[in-house]
Amino acid sequence: MTDEKSPISAARARAIFAPWKGVPAVVLAVSGGPDSVALMWLAARWRRAQKRGPRLIAVTVDHGLRKEAAREARDVKRLARTLGLEHRTLRWQGTKPKTGVQAAAREARYRLLAQAARATGAMHVATAHTRDDQAETLLMRLLRGSGITGLSAMAAETERDGMRLTRPLLEISKSELIATLEAAGIAFADDPTNRDPAFTRPRLRALMPALEEEGADARTLARLASRLARANAAVEVLAD
Helix, strand or coil: CCCCCCCCCCCHHHHHHHHHCCEEEEECCCCCCCHHHHHHHHHHHHHCCHHHHHHHHEEEECCCCCCCCHHHHHHHHHHHHCCEEEEEEEEECCCCCCCCCCHHHHHHHHHHHHHHHHHCCCCCCEECCHHHHHHHHHHHHHHHHCHHHHHHHCCEEEEEEEEEEECCCCCCCHHHHHHHHHHHCCCCCCCCCHCCCCCCCCCCHHHHHHHHHHHCCEEEEEEEEHHHHHHHHEEEEEEE
């Protein structure tokens, strides 16, 4: 078992990104927060060590919902350049909804990432969802009464908007990614909406310490989601 406070080693990064070796290009979704910045930094370090590998394009989506977002996009652009990566900032244009804004922003983000992938010849878009996100997703769907398919939570790779959406950090904890950035001296942004109790995910995140005391930590919940995914796949085979 890895130390949850240890940086991601080069050897571990090789294993994480090994499936990308035969891929021509990958769009990296980089918001500026610790998870996505760590994804960009780890992917860039891995790519430099390869004789051949994919073209990496960092893409930041500015939803226009926070005044700090434009500055954060510029910070990501500067870091991407120091890492030798291309960078593009895309903006969510138009009127924003008064309700369901997070869901609408998520749909807009994936739509813009798919556009960036098509424009750069990439078939893969990588997001920085972590094991912590997986645990929170399982809890959210459990509370909504989801069946076995929903409780499988997020898959490591799925089809969406004509692209392959990949989540290479799904088995990595957020604390490991923060430790990686701190060891490398890389700064990252802090989005206050991640702690806003007006939204479901931050409220569940605040409950995690109490759940951990009862044995339901992120690792255990993510393992449950993985087992349910295998069970769901078996059911689909039987149904076919």
